Amino acid sequence: MAAQAEAAVRAQAETVRRLKQDKADPDEGTRDYGPKQMAIRERVFSAIISCFKRHGAEVIDTPVFELKETLTGKYGEDSKLIYDLKDQGGELLSLRYDLTVPFARYLAMNKITNIKRYHIAKVYRRDNPAMTRGRxxxxxxxxxxIAGQFDPMIPDAECLKIVHEILSDLQLGDFVIKVNDRRILDGMFAVCGVPDSKFRTICSSVDKLDKVPWEEVRSEMVGEKGLSPEAADRIGEYVQLHGGLDLIEQLLQDPKLSQNKLAKEGLSDMKLLFEYLTLFGITGKISFDLSLARGLDYYTGVIFEAVLLQQENEHVEELVGVGSVAGGGRYDGLVGMFDPKGRKVPCVGVSIGIERIFSILEQRLEASEEKIRTTETQVLVASAQKKLLEERLKLISELWDAGIKAEMLYKKNPKLLNQLQYCEDTGIPLVAIVGEQELKDGVVKLRIVATREEVNIRRESLVEEIRTRTSQP
Amino acid sequence: MAAQAEAAVRAQAETVRRLKQDKADPDEGTRDYGPKQMAIRERVFSAIISCFKRHGAEVIDTPVFELKETLTGKYGEDSKLIYDLKDQGGELLSLRYDLTVPFARYLAMNKITNIKRYHIAKVYRRDNPAMTRGRxxxxxxxxxxIAGQFDPMIPDAECLKIVHEILSDLQLGDFVIKVNDRRILDGMFAVCGVPDSKFRTICSSVDKLDKVPWEEVRSEMVGEKGLSPEAADRIGEYVQLHGGLDLIEQLLQDPKLSQNKLAKEGLSDMKLLFEYLTLFGITGKISFDLSLARGLDYYTGVIFEAVLLQQENEHVEELVGVGSVAGGGRYDGLVGMFDPKGRKVPCVGVSIGIERIFSILEQRLEASEEKIRTTETQVLVASAQKKLLEERLKLISELWDAGIKAEMLYKKNPKLLNQLQYCEDTGIPLVAIVGEQELKDGVVKLRIVATREEVNIRRESLVEEIRTRTSQP
Structure with missing residues (x-):
């Protein structure tokens, strides 16, 4: 025990040293959520969950770690960002990198061929954090x-509808949802003369076009990745195109692309997708964009990414509000990688990147005058005189048992002023005051904090009175 | 890329091999939650969160991992059960073992001296799993x-009230909440002649009394831990005592205990606690139990543990329903361990062990006939004829935009029978059927699944009609 106590003291001293250096965060790139942040977070979750439920989704959950091998070979160049657990005996484990691979593993393990589900959970990436921007x-x-064998583009269109509903609902400002298809990309690479073996790596280069100009991407393709300048220039012409149904029609007539089987499939499906999105009335925010590539290896068809646009009145330092907030696509091969017989389950899905949305709403709230409540307490049980702790305990117990949200100060004899101040600070709308006279009369004095009005309420009517006065309109 | 692809194929082959051996779980001792388990889980969470909010708690969240040193020296003999992350450069990290130590670290880091918060999250222990028993x-x-400097026993009493409310609300069967105080235990050890240096280890032995008989515990004390037989026998007399206010009074008169300062403090506070619990009307389920010790190092005052009792009609194989489901106590020194100046913040809290509660409710639901819904869908948008996909898409989009929870089958031309069967299977109460005649007439045929009744509703009244027919009573 002595050695243990000593180790504890040493650890404590080390922790204290770090705290003094302000290095106390659990890890660079992680953060605690205090009550205010949690209140914002719960608003956002509530909007997102309502939308998922509106579309009939079930919910599942999986462990925070997976077998290391489950994650291997699914994320392309990003695999180096996976957190591994220490080998302490037993299986080798890693923290999940996204929710898509655990979902595919879950489907294969349980032989599920048909499900529409949502999953909200934390994922882990050893990336360079950029915390003010929400990374x-x-x-x-x-x-x-949505997993299952269905008619083309119907589930895909619903995923885009969902992104549109959530971003509209959260009022984050103007946005655009870029759409493309891995088959169109691959067909385009083929007709531009990219060798098969270079498809994925050239795709990674294209993926950078939202951050760097074409010239830089081109020189990476030619210089680092050994693509011929002619092929790069042909790609360059395509990836600068974006538009709607008219662009799809134009490419379906393109003499080269229309000869490529994959590209043609992709373009026909894209046309169908746009027809469905027109019925949903959301094409105004959708852009078919040939530069959209997305990094992950597992996509096989439609891919998409929602991007917040800069507001006209926005300053550069507010650019947290600009960038990708949702992405997804079709991955028909992933479940098969976990099935002993390789049976495929076609899937399409969307992932909402919530941290950037939190950052935007946090900054907006800080800038505004709005005071956010972090509790739902309806009433503070108080007393004006001394020696009434027991009466307060009795009353608050009655209120709790009746389902009323009630608090009291944990003091034997708190001052009335302190009790009222607590209500002001925390937004509690009512105070139930017990006093000797009230006890004799069988009443409780109910004070409305906002108006300072006070009314005597018969004790047996108190619960009903509190409910009426705090019911949401 | 070739090496990477090869590694992926190897990993996939290995995964497949394991799946064939039915060893696909992410890790022994973890599990996925499917939609049915999640539905139960959300019911339980909702009851618990309501209770926490009723008592005015705010909510916080912390990262799943902490600096390894933050966890060191806090858990006594259980420290060996901590999961470490692999050293991949940067800080040494461990998965959190409970929520109490991260809470204390959060308070010290943010210099918070006063908060009432709840936190619901996963914790990690490399323990021997016993999954059918919910471990x-x-x-x-x-x-x-509840953190803060307050008058004695008021927050402590509220924690016990909360445990009482939650266990009553969840209807898990009969239960008892055992209460003791570390100061009473330490005082008892002192008057029984246990040397100071053996307090913690003898305390660990006492902690086993809920699982093994006194004789075994005694022989561990004397044989393994070198306590004198006389001291052990004196302890033996005390730890078999349990009762209520009368036992507290009796011990306050005990010639030896009443001479010990710590024990006297503990007993006086215990008396005060029972007075408050009497005002709350819950002493019927509370037992002052001198054998309750609790394993963790950080407790300094009141400790408690809620235990489910065996039902009269219960078989031995149903014993999942028996055992500890909540525990907690006072830990006045923990926050100070993280503060550079050692400033203390007194804390008392309770932790509800939810997995055993899930197991009980899952088994109960399986045994019952109740069919649990895993979605909240109000209406299925269907068609009786072919070529109406576009009309279904238009209608469902209108419903979603109006906030109605709606689904459709992802088929171009689904059979009506299949659509009705889907409603039966998933519990969707209404079907909105579009047909050519209905479209001409500007109506939608609304079918009530339970009664097979069908009514034509004007399209502009459909949303209102669905809301009325699916509103909760």
Whole structure:
């Protein structure tokens, strides 16, 4: 025990040293959520979950770690960002990197061929954090996926509808949802003369076009990745195209692309998708964009990404509000990788990147005058005189048992002023005051904090009175 | 890329091999939650969160991992059960073992001296799993804590009230909440002649009394831990005592205990606690039990543990329903361990062990006939004829935009029978059927699944009609 106590003291001293250096965060790139942040977070979750439920989704959950091998070979160049657990005996484990691979593992393990589910949970990436912009090493994903063999583009269109509903609902400002298809990309690479073996790596280069100009991407393709300048220039012409149904029609007539089987499939499906999105009335926010590539290896068809646009009145330092907030696509091969017989389950899904949305709403709230409540307490049980602790305990117990949200100060003899101040500070709308006279009369004095009005209420009517006065309109 | 692809194929082959051996679980001792388990889980969470909010708690969240040193020296003999992350550069990290230590670290880091918060999250222990009994390596804790300098026993009493409310609300059967105080235990050890240096280890032995008989515990004390037989026998007399106010009074008169300062303090506070619990009307389920010790190092005052009792009609194989489901106590020194100046913040809190409660409710639901719905869908948008996909898409989009929870089958031309069967299977109460005649007439045929009744509703009244027919009573 002595050695243990000593180790504890040493650890404590070390912790204290770090705290003094302000290095106390559990890890660079993670953060605690205090009550105010949690209140914002719960608003956002509530909007997202309502939308997922509106579309009939079930909910599942999976462990925070997976067998290391489950994650291997699914994320392309990003695999180096996976957190591993220490080998302490037993299986080798890693923290989940996204919710899509655990979902595919879950489907294969349970032989599920048909499900529409959502999953909201934290994922882990050993990335360079950029916390003011909402990029963390531990962050939430909110995923909605539809698994099953269905007629083309119907579930895909619903995923885009969901993104549109959520971003509209959260009022984050103007946005655009870029759409493309891995088959169109691959067909395009083929007709531009990219060798098969270079498809994925050239795709990674294209993926950078939202951050760097074409010239830089081109020189990476030619210089680092050894693509011929002619092929790069042909790609360059395509990836600068974006538009709607008219662009799809134009490409379906393109003499080269229309000869490629994959591209043609992709374009026909894209046309069908746009027809469905027109019926949903959301094409105004959708852009078919040939530069959209997305990094992950597992996509096989439609891919998409929602991007917040800069507001006209926005300053550069507010650019947290700009960038990708949702992404997804079709991955028909992933479940088969976990099935002993390789049976495929086609899937399409969307992931909402919640941290950037939190950052936007946090900053907006700080800038505004709105005071956010972090509790739902309806009434403070108080007393004006001394020696009434027992009466307060009796009354608050009655209120709790009747389902009323009630608090009291944990003091034997608190001052009335302190009790009223507590209500002001925390937004509690009512105070139930017990006093000797009230006890004799069988009443409780109910004070309305906002108006300072006070009314005597018969004790047996108090619960009903509190309910009426605090019921949501 | 070739090496990477090869590694992926190897990993996939290995995964497939394991799946064939039915060893596909992410880790022994963890589990996925499917939609049915999630529905139960959300019911339980909702009851617990309501209670926490009723008592005015705010909510916080912390990262799943902490600096390894933060956890060191806090858990006594259980420290060996902590999961470490692999050293991949950067800080050494460990998965959190409970929510109490992260809470204390959060308070010290943010210099918070006063908060009432709850926190619901997963914690990790490399323990021997016993999954049918609800013991996992990854499991939820639901913690409620009150931090701050207050008058004695008022927050402590509220924690016990909360446990009482939650266990009553969840209707898990009969239960008892055992209460003791570390100061009473330490005082008792002192008057029984246990040397100071053996307090903690003898306390660990006493902690086993809920699982093994006194004789075994005694022989551990004397044989393994070198306590004198006389001291052990004196302890033996005390730890077999349990009762209420009368036992407290009796011990306050005990010639030896009453001479010990710590024990006297503990007993006086215990008396005060029972007075408050009497005002709350819950002493019927509270037992002052001198054998309750609790394993963790950080407790300094009141400790408690709620235990489900065996039902009269219960078989031995149903014993999942028996055992500890909540525990907690006062830990006045923990926050100070993280503060550079050692400033203390007194805390008391309770942790609800949710996994055993899930197991009980899952088994109960399986035994019953109740069919649990896993979605909240109000209406299925269907068609009786072919070529109406576009009309279904238009209608469902209108319903979603009006906030109605609606689904459709992802088929171009689904059979009506299949659509009705889907409603039966998933519990959707209404079907909105579009047909050519209805479209001409500007109506939708609304079918009530339970009664097979069908009524034509004007399209502009459909949303209102669905709301009325699916509103909760």
């Amino acid at each position: 963390y090493r531990e962050f939430y994903q909110c995923d909605f996926d | 996992y390596r990854e499991f939820y804790q639901c913690d409620f804590d």
